[in-house]
Structure formats: C-alpha cells, structure tokens
Amino acid sequence: MTRKTTAAKAATAKKAAGKKDAVKKASEKKAAGKKAGAKKTRAGKAPDAKAPAGTTAVPETAPPPQPLPPDMEIAVSPAVDAADRERLLSGTHHAPHSVLGAHPVPGGVVFRVFRPYAQAVTVVSGGVTVELHDDGDGFFSGLLPLREVPAYRLLVTYESAVQETEDAYRFLPTLGELDLHLIAEGRHEELWTVLGAHPMTHQGVAGTRFSVWAPNARGVRVAGGFNFWDGTGFPLRSLGSTGVWELFVPGIGDGELYKFEITRPDGSKTLRADPMARRTEVPPATSSIVTSSAYEWGDARWLERRAEVPAHRAPLSVYEVHLPSWRPGLTYRQLADQLPAYVKDLGFTHVELMPVAEHPFGGSWGYQVTGFYAPTARLGTPDDFRYLVDALHRAGIGVIMDWVPAHFPRDEWALAEFDGRPLYEHEDPLRAAHPDWGTLEFDFGRREVRNFLVANALYWCEEFHIDGLRVDAVASMLYLDYSREPGQWTPNEHGGRENLDAVAFLQEMNATVYRRVPGVVTIAEESTAWDGVTRATHHKGPSGFGGLGFGLKWNMGWMHDSLAYMSHDPVHRRHHHHEMTFSMVYAYSENYVLPISHDEVVHGKRSLVSKMPGDWWQQRAHLRAYLGFMWAHPGKQLLFMGQEFAQGAEWSEAHGPDWWLLDPHYGAEADHRGVRDLVRDLNTVYGHTPALWRCDTEPSGFRWVTGDAAEDDVFAFLRYDADGSPMLAVSHFAPIVRHDYRIGVPDDVPAWHEAVNTDAGRYGGGDVVHPAPVKPEPQGRHGFPASVRLTLPPLATVWLRPA
Incomplete structure (x- = not known):
C-alpha cells in the first residue's frame, strides 16, 4: 500500500x-x-x-x-x-x-x-x-x-x-490464510507452531517470527535483549480480524529474551510474557526465551507399543513425583540418571509428574501456571526435559503429567487481562475469580481459549512424548456453584448448575487427544459423582450429557473412606467396616485409579504411615496391610514419593523425601527398607498377575468371599483374569493372630500358593507365613463349595494364587 x-x-x-x-x-x-x-x-x-x-x-x-x-x-x-507517525x-x-x-x-x-x-x-x-x-x-x-x-x-x-x-518491514506475513482461518475458528490443533516465537528462514533470511493473540490491543510491539528492551521501533502488524499480531525480526535466534509490549484499549502500556512461550527464564525472572528443539528421540519402540492395550486393561502402577524435590538440586538430565533406575527397580509402570509447566511460585508445586507451553526452567531447558522423558521411556517407564487447565494466577506480567480486558478469563467477574485459590478461571466458552488449552494438551503429548495427562481440579470446572454461595453464581441456560462450557471443553480436549495421539491416557481428578467422567463423549447417560471422555478417574471416595477406616483404633473398626467395602458399590461406574497422592501427606494430614494407629511396629504393619489391600483392590494404583519407604514426616517441597531413613548407618533402616521391599514385590507380582488388572473395569473380574466379617476385621475377595484364572486376597486388620481361619474358595483349584504376605520377616513383620501350598478342603464356606484354612497374621494382607 x-x-x-x-x-x-x-x-x-x-x-x-x-x-x-x-x-x-x-x-x-x-x-x-x-x-x-x-x-x-x-x-x-x-x-x-x-x-x-x-x-x-x-x-x-x-x-x-x-x-x-x-x-x-x-x-x-x-x-x-x-497520523502514522503519531500511531507508531x-x-x-x-x-x-x-x-x-x-x-x-x-x-x-x-x-x-x-x-x-x-x-x-x-x-x-x-x-x-x-x-x-x-x-x-x-x-x-x-x-x-x-x-x-x-x-x-x-x-x-x-x-x-x-x-x-x-529491514524487518520488507517481509511478507509468515502466517498463511489457512493458519489464520483455523485460529479464528478456534480449531488450530497445532497452535504452538504458529503463535509465539519461532526461529525460521523467511524469504531466504534467518530470523524469528513473533506472533501473539491480543484482539483488544490497540497495538503490540516486541521488546527484548536484542533491542535493549525498547520495543518502540519493533511494532507488530495486525493480521485481519483474527486478533493475531505478527512480526518477522531478521537476525534473531535461539536464546534471545523477549516480551510483548501491549497498548491497552485505554492507551496504557503493559509488558507481558508470551502466553505461547516454549521456554522461559528461571523464576523469579519472567521473560520468555526464543527457542527451537534439536533433540533426537530414542523411544520409537516405546511409542509403537504403548497403544497396543488401553490403559484400563493394562497393568498401571504409578509413582507420583515432585521433580524439584525428589532429590533437591538435580537437573532434568541428572534426574534422568537416577529416577528411571529407581522407579524400574521398584516395579512401577509409570511416573506421574506434578506440574512441570512454568510457574512463578515454587510453593504452589506447579499448580499455578503462567507458562503453559514451557517446562519449568528451574531444572533445565525444554530439550533437557525431553531427555528425561526419553530416559524413562527407554527404561520402560511411562510418563504421566499433571495438567492444570482449571485456573491461572493473576500475575500482571502473565495472562490476567492480557490485552487490557478479560481475555483468557471470563468477562463476568463472578465466573472469572476462583473462590478457593485467589486465581482466575479460563473462559471455556471462548473458542480461542478452548483452542489454547486443547492445543496445549496436544503439545505436551506430541512435543514431549507424554503418555498421559492427569487433569487437575476437574470438579471446580464442572460446576458453576463450586465453592460459591447463593447469589455468587448464575445458573446455565437450562437453569442448572453445570458449567456447559467446561463440559464442552473437556469433551473436545479428550476427543482430540485420543484421536491424534494413540496410546495416551487422560485421567480426571474429579471428586464428585458426576455421571460419565470416563464414558465416551458420544454416549449420553441418564443426565442427558455425553461422557466427558476421560480414560481414567481418581477414586477420591475410596481414598477418603479407606484412610478413615485405617485411622481408627482396631478395637473400633468393626463399627466402620463399611468404609472399606462401600467402594465396591460403585467400583464399575467409572474406570478408576486409587490415589494416595501428595495431597494426603501435607498440610497437617501426616504421612501415610503416621496416619496409622498404634506403636511404630503396628503403624508399619498397618501400612503394609493397607498397601496389600490397595494393590489387590480393583483399580490402578498411585503412591506418592516417600510413602514407598514409610517416611514418618509430612512431605516438604523444600527438602523432599527423607532418604536418610534408608541409610545403613541409621539404626532403623530395616524398618523403612522392609516397606520399600514390599512395594517392590507388590508391583512385581501385580505385573505378572493379569487377574489384578485385566478386568479392572468389569464386574466379572471381582467377587467377594467375605465382605461382612466386621467382628473379625477381615476382608476376603477373589480377582479374576479374563480366562477365569483367580487370585485370592485376604486382609486382616486386627492386631492378633487368627488360627485355622476358614475362607471359601472355588473347588477347581487343587492348591493355593502364597504370593505375598505383608507380615513376612523380610518386610519387618512377624513372619507368620504359609511356606507350603494351601490345599482346599471339601467344606463349603462363604457360598463356595470348598474352603481353605489359613493362619491370619496380625495386621496383614495375604495374596494366594493357584499353585
């Protein structure tokens, strides 16, 4: 022109x-x-x-x-x-x-x-x-x-x-019409490839494209180290009605710091980090960094095999990790030298990483995200994080990552009122402010915001080979009245309290991830009885909603009930027996994970072993029996770091697990090593026993032997493989030995072999075990034609398999 x-x-x-x-x-x-x-x-x-x-x-x-x-x-x-002079x-x-x-x-x-x-x-x-x-x-x-x-x-x-x-102003736009159309429609599934800062060669010249979505801005300029943080001479152009601003800056490449200087509708200026930044400075510094990846992956075999069996029909035992504190001071690459070997030795199939996306305050543990597309720089570069994921895959360990689309913090350099008006957050103040965390909620009804989040889920799976996304705080997204009093929320168009925008977003996210990335699993942390969390999005339930489309859901009810039971003194447990059996009433309503997560061992809740009653020996025995019950119960398992060796203190992000408890120079190291050895054996037997996982989501995979022995504090049940192969689990939560305790069993198994006994001496128990095969007798019991006589150890769980 x-x-x-x-x-x-x-x-x-x-x-x-x-x-x-x-x-x-x-x-x-x-x-x-x-x-x-x-x-x-x-x-x-x-x-x-x-x-x-x-x-x-x-x-x-x-x-x-x-x-x-x-x-x-x-x-x-x-x-x-x-006129142009003044605007520039x-x-x-x-x-x-x-x-x-x-x-x-x-x-x-x-x-x-x-x-x-x-x-x-x-x-x-x-x-x-x-x-x-x-x-x-x-x-x-x-x-x-x-x-x-x-x-x-x-x-x-x-x-x-x-x-x-x-001259930066001699170049044509770097974004094509198709990209702009998809952005405007909120359907660009590879949004990270077109927005943000991208080193590239354009019209034969090397440089970096800067692009950002800021539809309310009166103008956008890029400032960085390359122009001494004065963006005056680097204005971006607006590309049509998309709200996208773009500028190709020649001679700029990897490692340059930058931010966007935005002129708000009122004429004031704000300097913002790039919402699509794929690398950031180490907090508390807040600049974005131009980056490109040169990483060469070595996990092709892992990726080829992970889609062979869906997660709900495969063994899945998860070790939850807070990377900055697992061994404080280690970088991504140093973690890659230690974490895979440790997890593999203990037999876990997956790790779940607490949020790794960039966050300004370490004390938030990553749950208040400002850099949704950037692994935290505290531990290294994005390629360093790729190296860690690759190392875990090559060790045969899957990687699940906590993902936080429910909210974001109010930091003035990040997403809040990004271009001078509510943009990523809802324009209604009642919908924008999260009542519990002092943060802002995403506007799930805005197509560009949904696109930002859906593409973000794909980004972690495709660019970093993440195998699963555990979606945080789903319940807070689903309900308009979540933590709100009457008068603080407005019903939806049907007069209900469901957040229809959030429902649509979660359905779109799940459907898109499963379509594009075979073998990935999405997991909902959803603490209510919402119908159809793990039902397919195209299948409607009684509520009239389609399923949310998750692969798995955290079973928060099981966690609360079972921990409540275990906290009671054994003399009172007979009155709380139902707290351990109620989970089977709804066990097949969803595809469940049994979570003992970080949330249960902080903020005065005490560590897992410290929740248990009695003296130190009894506490450890209770813990071992509980873990045996948990691994045998229908559903997948998740255990937070430090609990695998009975750490007595609550978790602290400042110093992490108390590894010194495993030091041979510490007098009671056998106490803690014994629990860790049990976890290793539970995982090993679990992985080799399809009855414990293949039919996790099918009623045919479970049968109570006795679920009503409240006076004895005994729970016994059978787990079945798809071919009918059984495994018998018996948990005894009383601090006495019960001799010749008769348990009903099928009559087609000639003998039962003890596969796990949490009272074994090598675990720190009293060693009341069954070294020889146990043969059934033709005396019916518990509705079965035969029965076995067992000596039940105190505070212990015993697993028996066909000999």
Whole structure:
C-alpha cells in the first residue's frame, strides 16, 4: 500500500532539496562507475564497523538498483505522515508494514525506517549506498528513482556502533490464510507452531517470527535483549480480524529474551510474557526465551507399543513425583540418571509428574501456571526435559503429567487481562475469580481459549512424548456453584448448575487427544459423582450429557473412606467396616485409579504411615496391610514419593523425601527398607498377575468371599483374569493372630500358593507365613463349595494364587 500526496503538500523545501541531492548523488555514483560493492556511511564511519551479533554482511552479488528515467516526476513525499507517525510513536499502529519499509510510489521507491536513537540510516543495495533523511524522532526516509523495490539492507549508525541488518518491514506475513482461518475458528490443533516465537528462514533470511493473540490491543510491539528492551521501533502488524499480531525480526535466534509490549484499549502500556512461550527464564525472572528443539528421540519402540492395550486393561502402577524435590538440586538430565533406575527397580509402570509447566511460585508445586507451553526452567531447558522423558521411556517407564487447565494466577506480567480486558478469563467477574485459590478461571466458552488449552494438551503429548495427562481440579470446572454461595453464581441456560462450557471443553480436549495421539491416557481428578467422567463423549447417560471422555478417574471416595477406616483404633473398626467395602458399590461406574497422592501427606494430614494407629511396629504393619489391600483392590494404583519407604514426616517441597531413613548407618533402616521391599514385590507380582488388572473395569473380574466379617476385621475377595484364572486376597486388620481361619474358595483349584504376605520377616513383620501350598478342603464356606484354612497374621494382607 502506498500513500500519495501532491507536490505542494510535500515536505519543506529544505527536505525536498535534501532528497533531490540524495537522488542526484546516487545517479552520479552510478554514472561515474564507482567500484561495485563500495560502501559509504554517514559521518565518515568505516564501512566495516563491527555490527552487533546476529547481523550479516550485504551479499556482494546483489544486482544494482535500476534507476528511473531522469524526467519522471517525483510526486510523493517519502516522510511518514503525521497520523502514522503519531500511531507508531504511541504504539497503536495496526499496519506498520504499510508505512515502513520500501514501497513503489509514483516517482520511484520510498524507503522509510523507524529506528529510535539512531543517528543515521543508510540503504545499501548492490554497490549503491544512499543515506536517508533524518525526519526526527527516530524516523528516516528517502525516495530513490527506481523502477521496483530492490534487494537491500540497512546500515544503522548509533552513537558507538554501526549495525548492518535486514529491514524487518520488507517481509511478507509468515502466517498463511489457512493458519489464520483455523485460529479464528478456534480449531488450530497445532497452535504452538504458529503463535509465539519461532526461529525460521523467511524469504531466504534467518530470523524469528513473533506472533501473539491480543484482539483488544490497540497495538503490540516486541521488546527484548536484542533491542535493549525498547520495543518502540519493533511494532507488530495486525493480521485481519483474527486478533493475531505478527512480526518477522531478521537476525534473531535461539536464546534471545523477549516480551510483548501491549497498548491497552485505554492507551496504557503493559509488558507481558508470551502466553505461547516454549521456554522461559528461571523464576523469579519472567521473560520468555526464543527457542527451537534439536533433540533426537530414542523411544520409537516405546511409542509403537504403548497403544497396543488401553490403559484400563493394562497393568498401571504409578509413582507420583515432585521433580524439584525428589532429590533437591538435580537437573532434568541428572534426574534422568537416577529416577528411571529407581522407579524400574521398584516395579512401577509409570511416573506421574506434578506440574512441570512454568510457574512463578515454587510453593504452589506447579499448580499455578503462567507458562503453559514451557517446562519449568528451574531444572533445565525444554530439550533437557525431553531427555528425561526419553530416559524413562527407554527404561520402560511411562510418563504421566499433571495438567492444570482449571485456573491461572493473576500475575500482571502473565495472562490476567492480557490485552487490557478479560481475555483468557471470563468477562463476568463472578465466573472469572476462583473462590478457593485467589486465581482466575479460563473462559471455556471462548473458542480461542478452548483452542489454547486443547492445543496445549496436544503439545505436551506430541512435543514431549507424554503418555498421559492427569487433569487437575476437574470438579471446580464442572460446576458453576463450586465453592460459591447463593447469589455468587448464575445458573446455565437450562437453569442448572453445570458449567456447559467446561463440559464442552473437556469433551473436545479428550476427543482430540485420543484421536491424534494413540496410546495416551487422560485421567480426571474429579471428586464428585458426576455421571460419565470416563464414558465416551458420544454416549449420553441418564443426565442427558455425553461422557466427558476421560480414560481414567481418581477414586477420591475410596481414598477418603479407606484412610478413615485405617485411622481408627482396631478395637473400633468393626463399627466402620463399611468404609472399606462401600467402594465396591460403585467400583464399575467409572474406570478408576486409587490415589494416595501428595495431597494426603501435607498440610497437617501426616504421612501415610503416621496416619496409622498404634506403636511404630503396628503403624508399619498397618501400612503394609493397607498397601496389600490397595494393590489387590480393583483399580490402578498411585503412591506418592516417600510413602514407598514409610517416611514418618509430612512431605516438604523444600527438602523432599527423607532418604536418610534408608541409610545403613541409621539404626532403623530395616524398618523403612522392609516397606520399600514390599512395594517392590507388590508391583512385581501385580505385573505378572493379569487377574489384578485385566478386568479392572468389569464386574466379572471381582467377587467377594467375605465382605461382612466386621467382628473379625477381615476382608476376603477373589480377582479374576479374563480366562477365569483367580487370585485370592485376604486382609486382616486386627492386631492378633487368627488360627485355622476358614475362607471359601472355588473347588477347581487343587492348591493355593502364597504370593505375598505383608507380615513376612523380610518386610519387618512377624513372619507368620504359609511356606507350603494351601490345599482346599471339601467344606463349603462363604457360598463356595470348598474352603481353605489359613493362619491370619496380625495386621496383614495375604495374596494366594493357584499353585
């Protein structure tokens, strides 16, 4: 686009004379046959003055510009007009490329450059150099009598240096029409590839594309280390009605710090981190960092095999980890040298990482995210995190990651009122503020926000090979009245309390992830009785809603009830027997995970072993019996770090697990090592016993032997494989030995072999075990035609398999 004026409205006579002199000098240099490639700069500066890093030399092979006939009339002023000048200075210009750069006009080609603090700007093309006129306030312009825009570069003279660079405003947009259409529709499933900062080669020039969604902004500029954090001379252009702003900056690459300077609707300015930044500074610093990945993965075999069996029909035993505190001070790469071996030795199939996305406050454990697309820089670079995931995969360990789409913090440099108005959060204050955490809730009804989050889920799975997403705080998303009193929320269009926007978002996220990334599992932390959390999105339930589409759901009811039972003194447990059996009433309503997570061992809740009653021996015995019951119960298992060796203290993110308890120099290390050895054996037997996992979600995979022996504190049940192969689990939660306790069993098993006994001496127990196979007797019991007589150890769980 060009801007035409009349000769009478051209700049002052003094400026016009200067422009004609510039044209004349250029023509005289050409006619005199100046040496091709010769350069001249203002004020006698040497043409080879050292330029800042990231600049390159002018190609010597560039053809010289072709001048216009000398009699062609010059009818355009090259200077930026007053209106455009004001918008550029104030940071409110939507189309800087239409003004700046080189543009054909009547009379030749006009060059306009906006470089605040520059003393001079010279256009270099082939062997011709022309110094532009200084129009003041950092604007420089000139009109050259050329037929078309030539290949050119700029020499920008500052007080102490001359920078040789490409002109950022000579480049076409880097985003295509399809990308912009998908962004506008909220359907760009690879959003991270088009928004943010991306090193690239564009029109044959290396640089970085900066793009950001800010539909309410009056203007956007990019500021960073490359322009001394003054974005005045780097305005982005608005691309149609999409709300996307874009600028290709030549000579910028990996490692550059940047932020977006946004002019709000009221004219004020705000400096913001990139919502799509894929790398950040180490907190408390908040800048985004230009990055690209050069990592070469070595987990192809893992990825090929992970989709062979769906998660709910496969063994899945999860070790939950807070990476910064598992072994404090370790980086991603150092963790890769230790964590996979430890987890593999204990037999867990997966790790679940508490949030790794960037967050400003370490004490939030990662649950208040500001950098949704960036692994936290506290432990290394994004490629370092890839290295850790790759190492876990090569060790045969799956990686689940906590994902937090429910809310985000209010930090003024992040997402809150990003472009001056509610953008990522809901515009209704009652819907925007999360009542519990002092944070903001996403506006799930806005298609661009849904796109931001759905693409984010895909990003972690596709770019970092994550095998599962455990979605945090789903219940807070599903209900409009969550933690709100009457009058603090507005019913949905049907008069209900369901957040229909959140339902649609979760369905879209799950459907998209399962479609694009085979083998990945999504897991809901959902603490209510919402119907159909793990039902397919296209299957409607009694409520009329389609399923949410998750693969698994945390069984918060089982966790609360079973821990409540275990906390009672054994003498009172007969009155709370139902707390251990009630879970089987709804066990097949969803696909469940049994979670003993970080939430249960902090903030005064005590560690798992410290929840148990009695003296130290009894506490450990209770814990071992409970773990045996948990691993045998239908559902997958999750155990938080430190609980696998009976840490007595609550978890602290400052120092992590008390590894010293396993030190041989500590007097009671056998107490803790015994529990860890039990966890290893539970996982080993579990993995080799399909009856414990293949039919987890099918009623045919479970049968009570006795669920009502409240006076004895005994629970006995059978687990079945798909082919009918059984496993018998008996838990005894009284602190006495029961001899010749008769348990009903099928009559088609000739003998039962003890596979696990949590009272074994090697675990720290009393060693009341069954070393020989146990043979059934033809005496019916508990509705079975046969029975076995067992000696039940105190506070113990025993597993028996067909011999």
